[in-house]
Amino acid sequence: MDTRKGLSKELSREWNMHMKLNTGVSHLKNRRKLNNRGMGTVEMILIIVVLIGLVLIFKTQIMDLVGNVFDKIAVDSSAILS
Structure with missing residues (x-):
């Protein structure tokens, strides 16, 4: 027992x-x-920081690319309008 x-x-x-x-x-x-709401905010801030860093690193290449695209658009649109 x-x-x-x-x-x-x-x-x-x-x-x-x-x-x-x-x-x-x-x-x-x-x-x-x-507590997941705060994690989403931190993740968004990190993504934004990384994107800003990439833009700063590749600033000249991005500016050249955008300039070339707008030049091509201007040439093509003037060809269409003439």
Whole structure:
């Protein structure tokens, strides 16, 4: 009989520990769900910073490309209008 009580107490302790762990894990999951808005903002800021950096690095190439495109548009549109 004592063996059964000891086993029952041990199972009860294990069950309580299991329930506490599950409660803690579900609490962390819920907390992470609520905190996703801030992560999106940080990601957007990082993307913008990277894009600005790329524009600064390739500024002359971008300006040349845009200038060539507008020159070609001007030549083609004047050919159509004449």
